[in-house]
Amino acid sequence: MQNILSIIVLCSVSYLTACDSSSETTVVTSNEEIDLRQLLKVPEHFAIPPIPDFNVPTREKIELGRRLFYDTKLSANQTQSCASCHKQSLAFSDGKVTPKGSTGEQLVRNSQGLANSAYHPTLTWANKVFLEIEDQLQVPIRADDPVELGVTPIYVDEVLARFNNDNVYIGLFANAFPESSTGATLNKIIQALATFCRTLISGDSPYDRYYQGDKTALTQQQLLGFQLFNGEKFECFHCHGGINFSTSYRDNNSNLGTQTYPFFNNGLYNLNGDGSYPTDDQGLFDQTFNPNHRGFFRPPSLRNVALTAPYMHDGSIATLREVIDHYLRGGRLIENGPNAGDGRLNPLKSGLVRGFSASEEEIAAVIAFLESLTDENFVNNPDFSNPFSEK
Ligand code: HEC
Numbered sequence: 001m002q003n004i005l006s007i008i009v010l011c012s013v014s015y016l017t018a019c020d021s022s023s024e025t026t027v028v029t030s031n032e033e034i035d036l037r038q039l040l041k042v043p044e045h046f047a048i049p050p051i052p053d054f055n056v057p058t059r060e061k062i063e064l065g066r067r068l069f070y071d072t073k074l075s076a077n078q079t080q081s082c083a084s085c086h087k088q089s090l091a092f093s094d095g096k097v098t099p100k101g102s103t104g105e106q107l108v109r110n111s112q113g114l115a116n117s118a119y120h121p122t123l124t125w126a127n128k129v130f131l132e133i134e135d136q137l138q139v140p141i142r143a144d145d146p147v148e149l150g151v152t153p154i155y156v157d158e159v160l161a162r163f164n165n166d167n168v169y170i171g172l173f174a175n176a177f178p179e180s181s182t183g184a185t186l187n188k189i190i191q192a193l194a195t196f197c198r199t200l201i202s203g204d205s206p207y208d209r210y211y212q213g214d215k216t217a218l219t220q221q222q223l224l225g226f227q228l229f230n231g232e233k234f235e236c237f238h239c240h241g242g243i244n245f246s247t248s249y250r251d252n253n254s255n256l257g258t259q260t261y262p263f264f265n266n267g268l269y270n271l272n273g274d275g276s277y278p279t280d281d282q283g284l285f286d287q288t289f290n291p292n293h294r295g296f297f298r299p300p301s302l303r304n305v306a307l308t309a310p311y312m313h314d315g316s317i318a319t320l321r322e323v324i325d326h327y328l329r330g331g332r333l334i335e336n337g338p339n340a341g342d343g344r345l346n347p348l349k350s351g352l353v354r355g356f357s358a359s360e361e362e363i364a365a366v367i368a369f370l371e372s373l374t375d376e377n378f379v380n381n382p383d384f385s386n387p388f389s390e391k
């Protein structure tokens with residue numbers, strides 16, 4: 001997909017050749033980048049996230065998106081908003097194993113944190129066709145099985161009328177979409193929400209301060225943990241490496257031709273000894289029907305991971321210590337019940353999840369390092385907070 005910066009660059013270059021051939025085109029390009037960097041408040045040491053050409057971010061879309069994110073008017077029965085499952089204090093996760101939708105239906109997956117979602121080339125725990133946040137947002141808004149916000153076809157007009165009869169929203173929609181006079185539509189709602197989500201960038205943790213040169217920002221224990229995380233015993237970095245601590249990563253410099261969509265089986269289950277996961281969620285397999293994709297999930301970003309418990313796609317691991325124990329064993333053993341099986345022996349498990357031994361000191365150090373990815377300024381940033389609770 002073409003992205004917005006390349007369009008801006010092309011326009012700037014043709015403008016310059018027509019009007020001022022002496023100027024440096026690179027200067028103009030970086031000015032455009034600076035505008036986007038300022039609008040999305042991208043930290044200096046982050047590249048700009050890719051922006052789809054059909055949804056150019058503006059201050060007005062961000063403002064509308066933030067209000068919609070927190071507004072229960074966006075659910076058919078007016079009981080839930082996006083923030084019901086994505087709480088700022090928990091880095092936009094919800095602390096539950098798996099959430100329920102607005103009508104009480106149970107979801108099978110754990111609510112994801114939303115920090116730096118814009119840098120993920122695929123959205124959700126395991127989906128290789130949701131390549132933009134806009135694609136993903138169709139699900140919580142419209143889905144009927146299970147219902148989340150429940151804006152199914154019979155409710156669309158009623159929900160849109162709530163916004164079209166509200167003077168604050170009439171103004172916000174007009175400002176965010178000045179080229180259109182038709183008021184609220186689901187498409188505009190999704191574009192504004194996706195734009196707000198792209199501003200949810202977390203890059204101001206102690207780790208980031210260390211990365212930017214403040215050598216006192218991490219403790220000795222955290223530094224040891226960082227080395228172990230990036231070493232060949234723990235192997236974490238192979239799947240959780242890079243600036244967003246996930247190899248499922250893209251930014252505005254990524255080459256779409258070589259963009260990868262990594263998914264792995266990390267040995268959580270092994271039903272019947274044949275590699276299967278519980279039938280209600282087999283990860284990528286449920287989309288591709290390729291039996292080799294059973295248990296394949298996107299490596300999640302580990303930013304703010306100390307705030308986003310419980311862990312894994314089904315919330316089945318409660319603490320970071322238990323996550324480390326899982327990797328130490330090289331897969332999870334479930335002795336009894338319908339999900340019994342030894343994940344260590346899962347034939348589809350990644351070869352990088354082999355199991356290893358580590359001292360208590362090393363385990364504590366890796367956990368301390370993971371805690372250094374907590375960004376207090378992100379979870380307290382007033383730009384992301386509930387606008388309805390402001391005075
Ligand atoms: C009932 C709970 C619930 C509600 C309401 C909800 N979400 Fe989610 N959200 C989830 C779950 C669960 C996932 C993981 C889905 C999956 O893997 O299939 C998710 C995933 C996401 C993702 C993908 C993140 C990533 O990095 O891949 C985004 C973005 C998102 N939600 C934004 C929103 C927005 C915006 C709204 C409001 C329109 C919303 N969600 C409403 C539970 C919810």
Ligand code: HEC
Pocket residue numbers: 234235236237238239240263264265266268295297298299300301302305308310311312313314320323324327350352353366
């Ligand atoms: C082969 C790739 C791979 C390696 C190596 C790996 N992980 Fe993971 N990790 C994953 C995948 C995939 C998931 C999601 C699995 C799922 O939900 O079923 C995950 C999930 C996690 C989670 C849960 C995050 C959340 O938001 O729920 C944590 C924490 C984690 N890994 C930490 C580590 C640590 C620490 C190491 C090193 C000891 C490590 N991982 C090694 C691929 C990997």
